[in-house]
Amino acid sequence: MKVKDEIVKGGLCAAALLSVAVLLIVVGYVFVNGIGVISLNFLLESPYRFEYGGIFPQIIGSICLVAVCLIFAVPMGVASAIYLAEYASDNVITRTVRFFVECLAGIPSIVIGLFGLIFLVYYLDLGICMLSGGLALGFMILPWTVRASEEAIKTVPHAYREASLALGVSKWRTIRSVVLKSAYPGIITGILLGMGKAIGETAVVLLTAGSGLESFLPKSIFDPVASLPVYIYMMATQGHTSAAYSRTFGASLVLITMFLVISIFALLLRNRYIRRMGRR
């Protein structure tokens, strides 16, 4: 019996280590193959003749897309969350809103991309551009910002609100200066996780923000925009030379680094927040 227990424990341990190892191997492989390409020129030059040059417009494009996405999704998401958590009573309307938010979270990104293409690009006639791409990404991360913000707002102790209201402060002032003030680390964590999702998303961007290897910087939000995920997709599927592959590894490394920095920041913030909530 004892031996059998030990064997099972070993097997379970092996499974856990294997799953971490696989994921670390992927990141490590990209790092080892990509680090050689990274140089100041690679980061600050535009691509030319398909597989030469650097990825400057792609980096800037990705950052711009995420910025547009956040400008849309953060105010919408936080406002919806405040309404759901603070104002709404439990009735048909709020239950419907919550159900639809859950629905939105489950929609595959390619469907959101198709919707962006038909609605933003053609129906609203925005064209394939930074604004369409950013808004479509915003649709994608909206449910995550709503959910994270609502959860953060709900963990604020009731006594805080009651104390503030008892002092004669109005409800909106209470929310602004008491509730949001103690909930903001949780809200920011949710936003950061959404950012991580948005920056690596390919399908949505491919359909709404531009599929070419644009080598110029966008002049306005109505210009098509290059981005890192699309660059990786194009180079990996259409470039078949070693120059193309090494640049793809370089771009992958930049993308993964951006993603990991955002996520690590989010996790650290969340852990600090949880510890603070625990101490109360």
Place this chain on the structure above:
Amino acid sequence: MYLLERVRTFRSRRMDSGTEEKIVEKLLFIAALSSTLIVFFIIAFMFKEGIPALALGWDFFFGMIWRPSHNQYGIVPLVVCTFIVGIGALVIAAVIGIPAAIFLAEYAPAWLRNIIKPCVELLVGIPSIVLGFFGLIVIVTYIRDSFGGYGECILAGWIILAIMTLPHVISISEDSIRAVPKGYKEGSLALGATQLQTIKKVILPNARSGILAAMVLGMGNAIGETMAVLMVIGNPEIPFIPSSILDPVRVLTSTIVIEIPYAVWGSLHQQALFALGVVLFIVVAILNLITTAVVRKGAMR
């Protein structure tokens, strides 16, 4: 006098804040409502575009041939391949992920758990395009060299999708194992059961609904996943129902991405691609409803 002034300003301020209150509440309500509207618009526009193709009825839903150049839009091979790739990946992810979750929740010393858990959480959202590229360079090449064929095949899709779903499966399963009340476990151990018996007879049956929910959710993610799969499964010109795991296949998501740039706007081809989106949406929605039902049932117990 001073006091009177104070009272007056206080009153006027309160009046102002009263209207402000109302406006703010309305604005917040509109924000909440617009997230509903977005989903509504998504459903409406997808159906509107897809309806001419969906109206093909039998030829669309049960047609065996997808060949846009001959105006044939049968989705059976695409749907079958989607499920083959999704289910296979999920089985691999479950075989590795559930034992890993048990280890993390029950056996792992705190220091090891503090290393593994954040790693898994970090990798939940790793950009799928990077995983796809890794699969294309490493896994596809390996399969081509050791088993022959093109290398881009179902097996490669399984492995890449399993890597993608693994972190989800591990973190949700671990959470549900941890949610089993401590008293159950202690009761079992106090009766003289070994730790292994306790896990098998007490903990797993109680965590079952959570683990099941993780599986169904993982399945939804796997089916809706686009880029990583697209890059490693080959996408043959004319999709067919595969006979071996080394056959290249075409799934719903990859078909949309590959063909949408070539589809003439307003043609039946383009409408058929939107109809694929509708099918995908409905399949994933059904899987999500099952998850919610499983979770609710578990919570009721």
